[in-house]
Amino acid sequence: MNTQSHAIINVALLSRKDKPHLHLYALLGGVLPDLPMFIFFGIETLILKHSQGKIWSEQYFLPQWQNIFDIFNSMPFILIALGIGYYFRSERITVFCWSMLLHCVADFFLHREDAHRHFFPFSQYTFISPISYWETDHYGQIASVVEILAIIVASVFLYPRLQSRLSRGALVTVNVISMLVYTAIVIFS
Numbered sequence: 001m002n003t004q005s006h007a008i009i010n011v012a013l014l015s016r017k018d019k020p021h022l023h024l025y026a027l028l029g030g031v032l033p034d035l036p037m038f039i040f041f042g043i044e045t046l047i048l049k050h051s052q053g054k055i056w057s058e059q060y061f062l063p064q065w066q067n068i069f070d071i072f073n074s075m076p077f078i079l080i081a082l083g084i085g086y087y088f089r090s091e092r093i094t095v096f097c098w099s100m101l102l103h104c105v106a107d108f109f110l111h112r113e114d115a116h117r118h119f120f121p122f123s124q125y126t127f128i129s130p131i132s133y134w135e136t137d138h139y140g141q142i143a144s145v146v147e148i149l150a151i152i153v154a155s156v157f158l159y160p161r162l163q164s165r166l167s168r169g170a171l172v173t174v175n176v177i178s179m180l181v182y183t184a185i186v187i188f189s
């Protein structure tokens with residue numbers, strides 16, 4: 001699933017009316033598993049100046065990068081952190097970890113050859129899901145429609161719970177951009 005979709009859906013699922021200060025932790029946990037990917041993209045494109053073809057067909061699959069990606073998608077590590085959060089009764093940590101976990105569970109069922117090793121470093125296992133969130137040969141088109149609908153529903157639910165104009169504006173902006181990108185992909189593919 002796309003990073004912004006994880007973010008919106010996770011914040012909506014984990015939000016509580018009386019605790020708006022926890023939204024930030026749900027947001028950070030929803031985004032963190034994908035953060036190394038953005039850093040990878042930045043380094044490969046801006047510093048190493050590799051072509052997009054080489055980046056996604058070769059560099060992405062280098063073991064060094066894969067290990068970094070998968071550490072951030074490791075469910076055992078997240079569960080340990082979640083346990084620590086409950087031990088210290090820290091809602092910030094537990095909400096953050098639940099959001100990371102939700103991200104990983106969603107990805108587990110929506111990735112194929114690009115799947116993460118969600119039990120790394122304890123196991124090299126990857127689950128090749130029959131459904132991909134983007135590959136058209138593997139229900140990618142249906143998955144995209146469901147993803148867009150899910151973020152709209154989550155946003156409608158979340159919007160009144162957001163306190164600041166900035167967060168409300170950001171939510172609307174991300175929705176509009178997602179829909180424009182989706183429409184562009186449908187038209188031009």
Ligand SMILES: [Zn+2]
Nearest residue numbers: 033034103107
């Ligand atoms: Zn992800």
